[in-house]
Amino acid sequence: MLKIAVAGASGYTGGELLRLLAQHPYVQVVSVTSERSSGRPVAEIFPYLKGFYDLTLQPLNTKAITEKAEFIFAALPHGSSIGAVSDFIEMGKRVVDLSADFRLKDPLLYEEWYGLKHSNKALLDMAVYGLPEVYRVKIKGAQLVANPGCYPTAAILALAPLLKNRIVSREHIYIDAKSAISGAGRLPALPYHFPEAHEGMEAYKAGTHRHTPEIEQVLSEISRAPMHVCFVPHLIPANRGLLCTVYAPAAFDGDAADIVAIYKEFYHDEPFVRVLEAGRQPNIRDVRGANFCDIGIALDKRNGCIIVTSAIDNLVKGAAGAAIQNMNIMMGFEETAGLKQPGLFP
């Protein structure tokens, strides 16, 4: 059994890692950290886990962790992850980092969008962007994997086959994303207070969300040319689920079924991408709790526009599930280990 630490275990991503790892056949969680909840047993801050873990949350102590654990999931806040991860890497551990600290290859971009100077450029060079559908080979050998953001995962998986096959223009691409509220984290704040959020919906950070450069970095690599996208996220009144609706001008003569065929081929061997038939659109409810990304295609011939919608669970394929998938690849486990369960419906 691989010995695992989860650094930053008291948020929703941490809890989701613990949920999924409890069902993983080859691992054992030996250490969990939290500053805010240190000293409290896991089952107290996550009553749904009562009976699954005997661990107590500890303040983050990288030395203590590396003594116990062989593999580390770091689910720390942006900015504070760099230091801890440096320690883990130095002590020879393998790490999946779920913050944004190692996603952007260009430290200037990181500075521009996150307002922080990046203090460990070497680590940045070493980190592999953990989207298996695009970077699986690199992930296999990586010591440090930067787990993608939830929006980038859904957006990139929706666009990759179009750009790779050059059947859309690289301009005028719009990504309209809708996220459930767990994506905002577990810290209470007015916009996420139940009566404010329930029966509510709004756009936020229109055109300025930090996931934008991350999406652009990967899409530029896929299309082998620098490109920009207009990205607008929205908050919807649900616990889990993220839907991206992508609009891209078609450079292509076929119909929707042809595009579906291209997607099916592109994702043919992927265990966690399900391409729907033409005319069907995915629903976030069908991936709830599961590691799937469901994708649907439509073609608006009147406007020459390809419309792709992709649905993930923001906490699974958008965070903890993807992190475990990355660990499986890094460790040579079968890639679906611990991730085989269907979604929870209804």
Added chain:
Amino acid sequence: MLKIAVAGASGYTGGELLRLLAQHPYVQVVSVTSERSSGRPVAEIFPYLKGFYDLTLQPLNTKAITEKAEFIFAALPHGSSIGAVSDFIEMGKRVVDLSADFRLKDPLLYEEWYGLKHSNKALLDMAVYGLPEVYRVKIKGAQLVANPGCYPTAAILALAPLLKNRIVSREHIYIDAKSAISGAGRLPALPYHFPEAHEGMEAYKAGTHRHTPEIEQVLSEISRAPMHVCFVPHLIPANRGLLCTVYAPAAFDGDAADIVAIYKEFYHDEPFVRVLEAGRQPNIRDVRGANFCDIGIALDKRNGCIIVTSAIDNLVKGAAGAAIQNMNIMMGFEETAGLKQPGLFP
């Protein structure tokens, strides 16, 4: 007191008309019809109206209605409205029709999108499209007003100032709309069954929704040139509310505050459009139960894209409230009569 009939009163739009008319100072509802619920008192099919109406639902009988009522709201299914409205008009009544039967000026478009031949071209010519912010003067003199669809209302109000002032291109315009589930009507069906819809979200009729030609007809008139838009609606797990996120390529040099100023001027005298300051986006919760359309502006300079979001209550400004606003204009009442209440929050 103006004597009112509501033809087709057992759906959500009918119920919403009854809710709002109960508070209107100058009208009295004297007749309500429903085929499915005929013979039942209003308070039985709408328990929230207990104590407000002594009326019993009757099968639709246009002669009987015109004997009692001076003004008619027709909330009948698409296709079946034409016949009834013909009768009302012939008998000299004034009518606001809430179906789609009189919205499209071109009967061929109607046939193409609704699959029905239009049987009364004369009536079509006579009907005025009931969006006061664009057609107020015509509405004043109209005998028949075609009440706009919910999506067109939000989409057109979001785009009108941009097109009128020619600060966006007329191409590559995308409308990503999100509607609460009451928009699907009151007839139970699997996709709207609570456990299927709750914690669910999906796109539907991507690029093929019937409100598309209605949006295009009005935008073409505003911009004085034929234009198309790519329109994708989504269903979100809420009772009321409709949000449109509109993407349009900027043909303009200013910043977001300049665009806000243009919107404020455009909607300066409008009692039901509230333009938010730059950087703020409207939330459907703030228009719940109210006749407002709240509009927010963002400018994505990196992509040269103007992003406008507009929020309405699909049953009020998107249906019953707009219908009453139209009646007020037609009858010479103050335009806000019966519509002055703020939204219900939380």
Added chain:
Amino acid sequence: MLKIAVAGASGYTGGELLRLLAQHPYVQVVSVTSERSSGRPVAEIFPYLKGFYDLTLQPLNTKAITEKAEFIFAALPHGSSIGAVSDFIEMGKRVVDLSADFRLKDPLLYEEWYGLKHSNKALLDMAVYGLPEVYRVKIKGAQLVANPGCYPTAAILALAPLLKNRIVSREHIYIDAKSAISGAGRLPALPYHFPEAHEGMEAYKAGTHRHTPEIEQVLSEISRAPMHVCFVPHLIPANRGLLCTVYAPAAFDGDAADIVAIYKEFYHDEPFVRVLEAGRQPNIRDVRGANFCDIGIALDKRNGCIIVTSAIDNLVKGAAGAAIQNMNIMMGFEETAGLKQPGLFP
């Protein structure tokens, strides 16, 4: 126009007072206070009220308020209301207090349940418990009215006819209450954080909730004998609505229709109590946004148990609506002024 102040206007009860007062024909709000949001315009903390109020929130200054306002709604936190209300009363103003500070006649009970010594016994003696259906005559002449808690309102209205008519035992009475989350207030905290509360439900303060002695005080007066009830509240995943299910051993031979007749007689002249026919149970959705209390009766003959369910909107009949009803009675306005609107459905 009566000049009104709302002291403590930034919470949900404050916001609801402002929503309802905006539609009241005989009043004008001239002053609003908030410590946390002082300096901010009403429309900023309550965007749904944009266009309705030009007021800016001020820190609480009782002298300044009494110079402007003739009538005061105090929606301050428990404990901090006593001082402010003392000032208002001293300066001859009439006050509806929405805190718990003047509800319990016995200061020892207040101390026992709220952990605070009551500093103004004279004011306590002067205060009238503001449940019009029980104390209307006293309210009429009152200078200070203690607005009931949301749970007591629903529980007492459900039980009053049974106890008054002595058709139930005064022992073994159980009140199982379910409240929507706005009842917990507007201050963000983990249990009300959207993802924690949505799809969640739990009992809380079982047998120990502070509304218990308030319910018992009024029921004891109605039944003219001291009595206790077992009261357990629950939190349900909704914005608004409170349902009480009351279980009482029948001391009575009739059937459910007989009990319904007793309720209809008891509430015959009440404008805001709607008694349903036997076999029907009220639903919180039918009182959403309205000042009604809907009541349904069932009789479990096998167990000799009368079951009554009562539904209110916790923010309207359970708080702000009741407060306005009390003001109407105190001021000699028609009792329903500003409160005539039906609920918002769906």
Added chain:
Amino acid sequence: MLKIAVAGASGYTGGELLRLLAQHPYVQVVSVTSERSSGRPVAEIFPYLKGFYDLTLQPLNTKAITEKAEFIFAALPHGSSIGAVSDFIEMGKRVVDLSADFRLKDPLLYEEWYGLKHSNKALLDMAVYGLPEVYRVKIKGAQLVANPGCYPTAAILALAPLLKNRIVSREHIYIDAKSAISGAGRLPALPYHFPEAHEGMEAYKAGTHRHTPEIEQVLSEISRAPMHVCFVPHLIPANRGLLCTVYAPAAFDGDAADIVAIYKEFYHDEPFVRVLEAGRQPNIRDVRGANFCDIGIALDKRNGCIIVTSAIDNLVKGAAGAAIQNMNIMMGFEETAGLKQPGLFP
């Protein structure tokens, strides 16, 4: 691998069986039936199961099923289960029946509450009531197990330790139950139409629900004396979850912690019952998707009343999970096989 058939697989219980069985280590589903959806692949009626089953739904044909399957879950409507199960039993198969047809030992009670004569008394005698916490030994040897109703499971588990240990009276016991809407099944109908149910809540069948005699049958056995309970279910706006709040007059001198100790002892070896510490109440969110029953205890000393709340997922411990637990016991698998996952939170 044990070959499994699911008869009646297109409802929520059927879907939940398929979800859980997909993760079970010792079984394989070989046959699924549905009248309404026959001819359609599983993944079409349950898109969340795409990739997990290649089966197509067939009309119910008991002969065909018994040729393929060794073990059968019957999730058929009440009344129509008797015939099919008779066939299965006759052909020597082992069956867990999820309908109500074999739960009540007394056919007269069945007739009284379900309005149907029971056509197979012998089968009724043979059936074992499948609540492992009470009847585990009998289940082990059973050929036919009647899977408990969702309400009885939560109610009985809440009351069993009290009655077994005689620390409550057997009279004046009240069960106030709250169920999520998936409990109403997958057939669309107006009360479960999203906009009707969302932000709604009501009691239904107060004192007359069919689960009442089932609860009473088991409680009478536990307490070794005939007893009645007053049972009132409610519908709450959530997908999954069932909470029972049980009120029972204490015949006992200790405090809440003593009662907790009794529960902990009673459920000491139970893998799926989690007893919370005194003062804590369970939340349905913590058992979502899991086979647990969480139980909390409170003692209202003022009223001499013990209050117990129990939370289950109505589709898991209240239906499909319990059925699999029963199968595990019947087949000699470890009892937790396929049921080890924690709940899904948030």
